[in-house]
Amino acid sequence: MTLPRNARFRIPEPGGRPGDTPHFGDIDIPAGGEVARPHASSAEQDIRDLPFTLIRTLGDDGAAHGQWDPKLRPDILRIMLRDMQLNRIFDDRMFTLQRQGKTSFYMKSRGEEALGVVPALVLGQQDMCFPTYRLVGWLIARGYPLIDLVNQIFSNKQDPLKGRQLPVLYSARDYGFYSISGNLGNRLGHAVGWAMAKAYRAKDDIAIGYIGEGTSAEGDFHEALTFASVYKAPVILCVTNNQWAISSFSGIAGAQETTFAAKAIGYGLPGLRVDGNDVLAVWAATEWAAQRARAGLGATLIEFFTYRAAGHSTSDDPGKYRPSDEADHWPLGDPIERLQNHLTLLGEWDEAQHEAMLEGLTKRVRSAIKEGEAIGTLGESKPSVKEMFEHVFAEPDWRVLEQRNELGV
Amino acid sequence: MTLPRNARFRIPEPGGRPGDTPHFGDIDIPAGGEVARPHASSAEQDIRDLPFTLIRTLGDDGAAHGQWDPKLRPDILRIMLRDMQLNRIFDDRMFTLQRQGKTSFYMKSRGEEALGVVPALVLGQQDMCFPTYRLVGWLIARGYPLIDLVNQIFSNKQDPLKGRQLPVLYSARDYGFYSISGNLGNRLGHAVGWAMAKAYRAKDDIAIGYIGEGTSAEGDFHEALTFASVYKAPVILCVTNNQWAISSFSGIAGAQETTFAAKAIGYGLPGLRVDGNDVLAVWAATEWAAQRARAGLGATLIEFFTYRAAGHSTSDDPGKYRPSDEADHWPLGDPIERLQNHLTLLGEWDEAQHEAMLEGLTKRVRSAIKEGEAIGTLGESKPSVKEMFEHVFAEPDWRVLEQRNELGV
Amino acid sequence: MTVMTMIQALNDALDVMLERDPDVLIFGEDVGYFGGVFRVTDKLQEKHGIDRCFDAPIAESGIIATAIGMGAEGLRPVVEIQFADYILPAYDQLVSEAARLRYRSNGEFSAPITVRAPYGGGIFGGQTHSQSPEAIFAHITGLKTVIPSNPYDAKGLLIASIECPDPVIFLEPKRLYNGPFDGHHDRKLQGWAGQSEAEVPDGHYTVPLGKAATVREGSAVTVLCYGTMVHVAGVAIDEAGVDADLIDLRCIVPLDIDTIVASVQKTGRCVIVHEASRYGGFGGELSALVTERCFYYLKAPTQRVAGWDTPYPHAFEWDYFPGPARVVDALKRVMEH
Amino acid sequence: MTVMTMIQALNDALDVMLERDPDVLIFGEDVGYFGGVFRVTDKLQEKHGIDRCFDAPIAESGIIATAIGMGAEGLRPVVEIQFADYILPAYDQLVSEAARLRYRSNGEFSAPITVRAPYGGGIFGGQTHSQSPEAIFAHITGLKTVIPSNPYDAKGLLIASIECPDPVIFLEPKRLYNGPFDGHHDRKLQGWAGQSEAEVPDGHYTVPLGKAATVREGSAVTVLCYGTMVHVAGVAIDEAGVDADLIDLRCIVPLDIDTIVASVQKTGRCVIVHEASRYGGFGGELSALVTERCFYYLKAPTQRVAGWDTPYPHAFEWDYFPGPARVVDALKRVMEH
Numbered sequence A, B: 001m002t003l004p005r006n007a008r009f010r011i012p013e014p015g016g017r018p019g020d021t022p023h024f025g026d027i028d029i030p031a032g033g034e035v036a037r038p039h040a041s042s043a044e045q046d047i048r049d050l051p052f053t054l055i056r057t058l059g060d061d062g063a064a065h066g067q068w069d070p071k072l073r074p075d076i077l078r079i080m081l082r083d084m085q086l087n088r089i090f091d092d093r094m095f096t097l098q099r100q101g102k103t104s105f106y107m108k109s110r111g112e113e114a115l116g117v118v119p120a121l122v123l124g125q126q127d128m129c130f131p132t133y134r135l136v137g138w139l140i141a142r143g144y145p146l147i148d149l150v151n152q153i154f155s156n157k158q159d160p161l162k163g164r165q166l167p168v169l170y171s172a173r174d175y176g177f178y179s180i181s182g183n184l185g186n187r188l189g190h191a192v193g194w195a196m197a198k199a200y201r202a203k204d205d206i207a208i209g210y211i212g213e214g215t216s217a218e219g220d221f222h223e224a225l226t227f228a229s230v231y232k233a234p235v236i237l238c239v240t241n242n243q244w245a246i247s248s249f250s251g252i253a254g255a256q257e258t259t260f261a262a263k264a265i266g267y268g269l270p271g272l273r274v275d276g277n278d279v280l281a282v283w284a285a286t287e288w289a290a291q292r293a294r295a296g297l298g299a300t301l302i303e304f305f306t307y308r309a310a311g312h313s314t315s316d317d318p319g320k321y322r323p324s325d326e327a328d329h330w331p332l333g334d335p336i337e338r339l340q341n342h343l344t345l346l347g348e349w350d351e352a353q354h355e356a357m358l359e360g361l362t363k364r365v366r367s368a369i370k371e372g373e374a375i376g377t378l379g380e381s382k383p384s385v386k387e388m389f390e391h392v393f394a395e396p397d398w399r400v401l402e403q404r405n406e407l408g409v
Numbered sequence C, D: 001m002t003v004m005t006m007i008q009a010l011n012d013a014l015d016v017m018l019e020r021d022p023d024v025l026i027f028g029e030d031v032g033y034f035g036g037v038f039r040v041t042d043k044l045q046e047k048h049g050i051d052r053c054f055d056a057p058i059a060e061s062g063i064i065a066t067a068i069g070m071g072a073e074g075l076r077p078v079v080e081i082q083f084a085d086y087i088l089p090a091y092d093q094l095v096s097e098a099a100r101l102r103y104r105s106n107g108e109f110s111a112p113i114t115v116r117a118p119y120g121g122g123i124f125g126g127q128t129h130s131q132s133p134e135a136i137f138a139h140i141t142g143l144k145t146v147i148p149s150n151p152y153d154a155k156g157l158l159i160a161s162i163e164c165p166d167p168v169i170f171l172e173p174k175r176l177y178n179g180p181f182d183g184h185h186d187r188k189l190q191g192w193a194g195q196s197e198a199e200v201p202d203g204h205y206t207v208p209l210g211k212a213a214t215v216r217e218g219s220a221v222t223v224l225c226y227g228t229m230v231h232v233a234g235v236a237i238d239e240a241g242v243d244a245d246l247i248d249l250r251c252i253v254p255l256d257i258d259t260i261v262a263s264v265q266k267t268g269r270c271v272i273v274h275e276a277s278r279y280g281g282f283g284g285e286l287s288a289l290v291t292e293r294c295f296y297y298l299k300a301p302t303q304r305v306a307g308w309d310t311p312y313p314h315a316f317e318w319d320y321f322p323g324p325a326r327v328v329d330a331l332k333r334v335m336e337h
């Protein structure tokens, strides 16, 4: 028996590379409403099929179907539409400003806006989000001032994090948004610890943590799930499967072998696989998991199946590793367009309203940027250099004091 | 809705503590032969029930049953019996010698002897085992000289690892036994890398790696499984679930929520859950997984369900945290006794043979120990101190040379 | 006032803090029902409840990550890593998260966690139960590192660490758990009973972080050390017959630079002793600081006595361990100048 | 001989080794089809096949563990960690396994792996894309650590690292990838073209591990540095107008102690420069070694210029970075004596 090397040692490859016709493998897409919604108190062993399907409500007809439809009021739908759109306009402007040298770095959420915006509306003010860098939608939906985003992105004098952090690595405790850092994945365990702390205090509050599908390969992902399972922590753990991790397709993280939601089974946790571009499905799944968590039934793992429609960051050129028109072939559409269609179908939205909304949002973004530019773009103004020496410890030690002195600030 | 703290924040507790009647929760134990054996080329999605049952062949009647029965010749069975018994006698002697101060430390395999001995016989000479510290049975079954074990345990002049390692942390490349270290779990990923190297060279050889159920909580476990899955590495990854991790019962690693075999599902790997005290089941499962690996079908995760019948190590007193008679209540019996019964039932073994075997093995162990004692027990003799400075690098650098000089060796 | 071993003193510190502050909770491998492999958390679960002191999965990174999340929320978790050697899987969480959370969030979040770990050699533990990794923490901005050398300090420093709003790595020289150890492994061992530093006050008190202890005063040479080496250096000073300032640093970060500088400027000689391998060890930093701040006072080159630049070897425990003989040599060497 | 950037030189080294040795293979995050986020593995997959250069899951510990297993079997894996900041999750694998495998198995197994990582600051990468963690490797017995400062060395040292039977941490100063950088960020930048060290021989050659380069010779002061700081120190020496020996260490382990000692014994003064935070940094070891071995030659206290003892801050890149002005100050300070 002599197998050739390639029959033994397999390197996964994506459906298409530059120049190829985009191809997403054999994604099995149930129709909106096809998947039944078990009761939120279901035992995990009774719902082990859920990780292998895809929870969807919005059909090709634009209507909401089935048991997962959260039946939201139109005004809530319009808020989601607005916030997702604001996220997108803001991203587009910032990307351009980076190209103009006004900031060092930026990352967009295009195609994934629902994942920040929707849970921010589902969960309570005292719940804490442990985000990734693509979750600015949460801050937007929670009403975090655009100018504060802009100031951090410009690292200017008014930067709320005082110039210490990269753009997009926000922190906003009052808005339920935990500090992000460049190290991928490390904070999922913090979400579990935070949730355990709330449980320890016998509070109703819960935590929600996010991790990219690429990052789910990190050991910390497993350890967070283990702690969440063992201690029945009231936490929602989300894998945002946007198909790409910089240039590596999801198969490099194991997607050709099974789903990311299926990882829940190894911890005895419910695993939901959800159309992340379907705001109603995202809403319903988050709500289902939150109900379980608040009822003392522990954690849920949710895979949000979506697509990173933009490059990884301003440092990236996706045309180098995937078909340039791949986004257009993404079979689950665009979350904003799908919601817009749905609202239109309901008779709750029209072109004119949409145009007016776009105009209003564009103005808001422009004016925030203008205000930020007046304070200064990268290098034009910055926080006092003495901020470099603050918050190393609660109280500075002699090294920091001496060095601050040495630098004369 | 106000839940009490304990409804939110759950600390798992074992079935019994000292003074309690031993109780193993609700272990569901299928009869020998009950579980069907799918073809070794089965697709993972068709065998997702296997992680939730328990593969067994030896029934309460002592006979082998069902499709997993590997139908071994009696002489092979007798070899297994002998090697497991040798493992046990050796362990018992060494434990006593540690109490006498002749070595610093020892760890027994009692109750788990099958897990080292059986796969050593199933797998080929070119396959590599990445063991835990409870796997000396592999070395015994592969014919590693007892005197070399003794010399390492005594850290004496003839210690094959030259006094650098703790007792029981063996390394024996020629016997297919990878170097162990005190750091738990780290070497499962080495098994995957080794297997990938063999596949890269288009060789038929495979690797087998072991990890304790307690250690399966480490992030490295997840990363090893991810790499094994993504690259379809020809490797068998085994969780030895012996119910305890020092004083922590398996529930602290998640056993109350699901099985350890179920973790395979999250990687799209076949997961087998096997009665680890049933040598025939251990043989059959190892063979099944080895066939898959050699056929280019990638990795298998096996949970060997067993019981740590002794204390964790010579530093441990299990009477402090579990009922002192817990071992007697272990529902899956003792691997040696069960094999002995089976052989007896087959008419291939009797009391007299057993007594003779015990006597012979005891003699072998005694004479190896005597030989080792003559060379020296801990502190009586040791390798040349200059060995302390060898093998830091392939070639020593000036630091090591200077320091060796400074010490005058 | 009770005479205690270091284990008892640490246990008492935890007991006091569990009693005093409902936000304090303890977890780690085997620390719950069993009370820890070195018994430091003995009876704490029984006394304070299972949710105050409990077992954790064998996942050091997860233990620290969970503690950070709890700490960010406002709790004061105290976690045990079973051996300092096994803190490495959690190094990223400690460095990239615990140490940096306050800084990067401009003080919005912080990680007031205490990470205890038995540390150091001298117990025939071999490679992975003997190491002294303090240098890899000292270099990390945002972490504090504490190493007690006796029961009194152990209790006071542990309480101070738990109360400290910053993350603290608390390294417990396991060779000192049951008695002082001067490196003369072949002599009869003494327990803590009868030692004045083993007289431990009842209830709450602190030994402040960042204050060294001058264990004995002298004028000819300064010896800088911490942990087990305080005892080794003590006997070596006697054996060398030198008139030494013996300084127990107690904290690596924050370091009591004033005490160090004052002493070396007084004595003009400095010997640094630690168990960890020499190269790149914390002794390098100490030597550099002494040179930078006391150059014109120095009569002799500062000497380091440390573990060899090899992994920690099982059978060669006493050849590797920087025992009294090597410290005596160094003391004599500096005194020759 | 071709003029190359450091990226091209590194790529060429990998190309040469893939060609020359079938046991060499490369993997890491985004290194396959895409060729790495800094393009160091550009076209290697296309040229040598997908099984010679391929993408890895985002799991640094798994990457190193897999490489160790391959290396133990006999392959020569070269792995990329996308930024040196992200090597920390793999620290345990590097320290407890790669560094110790040969020793603990008495040479039965070893880990001949090369771990490449872009390293250092100066690119506005903020906290987690700018750090210089060499000190946490230097302290570890059994690891070698290499840091090139120019294209010629980069290629020769990388080939030597791949051929080295021991595990090598290969840190690539990313600020030098596309051109030398002397710290004058506000001046016009130059590329590697026109620099003599950018003339890279074709094919196979090595720069031996453990040999420092004396970049320029002088008699009044020795400057010890590596990576980007070699260029910063070069310009600072000019600006200070001192007559300096400028030593590019190239390797932290093994260290070229002879070159260092000979130089400081000649000059009697020593300035050490690195980007990493000062406290507990590798400069401490250098300062200690200089004191221990050159004490009677020293005319002035050895000075360290380094990153501040704060995390690496995004907006304060140039306040944090130890640029020419701070090196000039230190040079002047030692020359005052």
Ligand SMILES: Cc1ncc(C[n+]2csc(CCOP(=O)(O)OP(=O)(O)O)c2C)c(N)n1
Pocket (backbone or CB within 6 Å): A132, A134, A182, A183, A184, A211, A212, A213, A214, A215, A216, A240, A242, A244, A245, A246, A308, A312, D029, D058, D082, D086, D089
């Ligand atoms: C520990 C760590 N390793 C590597 C990186 C470099 N890196 C930054 S983003 C990224 C890809 C992440 O992909 P994914 O998790 O899928 O998230 P996405 O960007 O798609 O949202 C990588 C490898 C990092 N920041 N941290």
Ligand SMILES: Cc1ncc(C[n+]2csc(CCOP(=O)(O)OP(=O)(O)O)c2C)c(N)n1
Pocket (backbone or CB within 6 Å): B132, B134, B182, B183, B184, B211, B212, B213, B214, B215, B216, B240, B242, B244, B245, B246, B308, B312, C029, C058, C082, C086, C089
């Ligand atoms: C990384 C690491 N963490 C902790 C320890 C301490 N320790 C040694 S054995 C052990 C328990 C292991 O339990 P398990 O994995 O179930 O294996 P078993 O002993 O039951 O075979 C622990 C916690 C260690 N050696 N390494």
Ligand SMILES: [Mg+2]
Pocket (backbone or CB within 6 Å): A212, A213, A214, A240, A241, A242, A243, A244, A245, A246, A308
């Ligand atoms: Mg992704």
Ligand SMILES: [Mg+2]
Pocket (backbone or CB within 6 Å): B212, B213, B214, B240, B241, B242, B243, B244, B245, B246, B308
């Ligand atoms: Mg176990």
